[in-house]
Amino acid sequence: MLIALTFMIIGIAGCIAASIAFNFILLLAFVEITSVSMFFILLLSFIPAYFPDRIKAGSLFYCGLAKEPYVSDSSVYRPNVPLLNVPYDTNWDEYYDKSTMKVEKT
């Protein structure tokens, strides 16, 4: 994260310097450095939010003695699909449509 932040600051400073010097090539290079580092910062901060580890929620309380009524795995926050802003299609989570077929794996 720190490395990406450093690159981003260098990139932004470079963009300003290149614009003042009217150097199109350098400007392009710094724009790319900035955008790539911003992209990585975005990923570093968003991936943990989007893909939380599967936690046995029950084990959080009372040394693992708590049962479902308190909090269950399914009630752990699940974000929407980014950009499209629609909920995940959980019917297809295991690569078959649960609303159409019932599968009992042995």
Place this chain on the structure above:
Amino acid sequence: MTAAAESVLTIAVPMLIVLGGIISPLAFRKGKGLAASASLFFLVALALNSWLLMGVQEGAALYYPNTQGIIFNAASAFIVEVTLALGFLGAIYSYRYFEDEKILAPFYALYSFFIATLVLMAVSFNILIIYVAFEASTIAGGVLILFTKRRSATKAAVRFFVLSVIGAVTILVGILYQNSLTGTFLLDQSAFSGVANSDLVLLSALYAIGFSIKVGIFPFGLLWLPAAHSEAPTPVSAILSGVMVQIAAFAASRIIGVISPVSYELGLSLVALGALSVIVGALLAAVEATYGSKYSRFHVSPVNIRGIKRIWAFSTSSEVGVFYILIGLALMAPALSPLFFAGILLHFLNHGLAKALLFFDSGFVIETSRTADLSLLKGLGSKVGVNGLTYLIGGFSLSLIPGTLGYNTFLEFTRGHIGMEITAVIITAALFIFFTTLYSLRSIVAGRPRAKVEYIDKVHSRATLRIPGVVLAICIVALGIIVLLGANGIALEGYYHQFEEWFSVAARTISEPWVGVA
């Protein structure tokens, strides 16, 4: 025709498609009208491109130069033709693919934009325009993958995005290096004539590595390709596999062809990379078909499956290796490079049609059976119908079987000037794919599923999802028969030789835009 009109024609096709993507969602709210309108724009663009393509006469190249390096010559027109044809079929297919009609408006807008960026990549002789189109196609492609609405699709899109950006940065370093060497962004052979060979080799290597990520060459391809191709909605998978990775390979061949460094070692490295991709990809496709993602790996979901689309994603990773082998061979034997470049165009045609067909048919099977897992798919039999046959035709074409277009690829690699080692690699991969096709079809139509499967809701079979597969199978067989009969001197020799001659002219225009022009 005036110069201004000619310049407009060079970008008319991508502009038309983008326009279609904007106008259709604004003019139509319902799925039917929206799909018809978007497809119509594709059809008009295809007709325009066909008209331009027909302008190519023997010994002459079609070109509309302008100062910015967008040149519409025979090779570009051919690539755009295949792209638009597959894009049109994908647009028809998408209409019934998505259950939620609301999603169609943003989908068609993005899909059209995605195809337009790919077309722009194919017609450009300016590295900056190629780079911008490359980045734009990454953004559009990444978002299109998300339309599946699965968590695993988000992971696949992130992988695709990150790796494409790494590739783009490598290309950007190459662009800056090229500018410092030649002072121009244009891909013009005369600009590179005064540059030292060692610099040209380094520049070509940078571009080759940068593009190899997007092309899906071993090892980079395995990281994103199976995930993205299998998680994306089927029409997008078909375009990603049948067009996008191939256009990236085409762009790489154009750039390296223009730079044309003299380096046996660089050529050998590219051949080695390509050969590794060919073998590893085909092997993993066979492993996926028989044992599933538990052993083939590179899966984005904790649930292991025998993914029908994953098989063809691994196969794509294998087939794109052929492009790098051909580029490498062109560097190793510069005198024969027109021949290898003709091979690139022929492989583009064969792999593009066959792979799009296989993805369309796989999507049809998934939509019909409501599962993407081969181990649950067994026993579809009668439901598959004619698409079982088209699926086989697609697989056989990739397996280089005579009577399909793949036989042409087989001819390319059995000619005297290509070493036995390369031929052996290609034949081995073809055998793997042959086995995979037969095995996966057997899994689809015969036997009982491994788990207890019970349908609790009625499954609708959608007829429009069958059409693209059938159309592509007819094209593959028709062209395959011309090649089979013509190449062996049985019949249709005239057509075959015309076919060959046209490709040899078009192949030279990949890296020499002005070839054959008086």
